[in-house]
Amino acid sequence: MMQRLSPEQITALLTAHTVRPTRQRLALAMHLFSGPHRHVTAETLHREVQAEGHTVSLATVYNTLNHFHTLGLLGEVSLTPGSTWFDTNTKHHFHAFHEETGELWDIDPAEVGPVAVAGLPEGMELARMDVVIRVRSKG
Amino acid sequence: MMQRLSPEQITALLTAHTVRPTRQRLALAMHLFSGPHRHVTAETLHREVQAEGHTVSLATVYNTLNHFHTLGLLGEVSLTPGSTWFDTNTKHHFHAFHEETGELWDIDPAEVGPVAVAGLPEGMELARMDVVIRVRSKG
DNA sequence: GTCATTGCAAATACTTTGCAAATCA
């Protein structure tokens, strides 16, 4: 799924959510939404836009990622304590994480087989289910 | 599963892993291994032993939890970025997390139904699968 | 021009580490 959103669509997406399409937000949104789905941390995204010559402070990257997450444009992945990953794929899916290389990719729930949760306490409902499959190279 | 290990068994457990059963480690291990299964952070465990009158520094709690984890006596739960939870249940199981109350408890894999992972890339094998079921009170 | 947004630096939260003093075998 290359080129999900064009620059115009990205601007439209931001204004639709009543966030001003500023230079910084556009630069970040382009990285997030114009190519294939991404997994980023504030740190990795900051490095990327810097490398492209854009000037965006790290604080703004943090704020923007949180902002986009609040708007539902990004998902959050609980992977390792210590850093927060954001995921441009907000559909229901699972993750595979290679602990040796740090690689992270999506797993289609269909590949994990049918999953149902029984035995939840009375009065509670499932809000969301996070599955992280940790893999290693076959030794 | 109350009273899993007696004080003597805990001392034996530590010496078996060639860690000296010092006053601090015994106090921490008692909290972790003498009652039912626990989920703790360095912070919560530190508060507990302090409340009991033991003097253990927070740094030692961190070091000891990491040490026990390395020895395989504790599992680690990836829940929320920002704090690390340790789990005295090291058997294969899943977690349910109540995002509103912060409650965390174990889920028997049997209650989640059969799970199998297909479609892993060539040359990789499953190392471990973490499932976090997030629940909320029925609205 | 007005109000949102940005960037910096400071603050906060969590965790690790260096090292001297204390402790255990």
Added chain:
DNA sequence: TGATTTGCAAAGTATTTGCAATGAC
């Protein structure tokens, strides 16, 4: 006694926040 362990304080890493300057409409 000799090696390990502890506690403190300092450093490190990840993230948030206050506020003056900037930028968008």
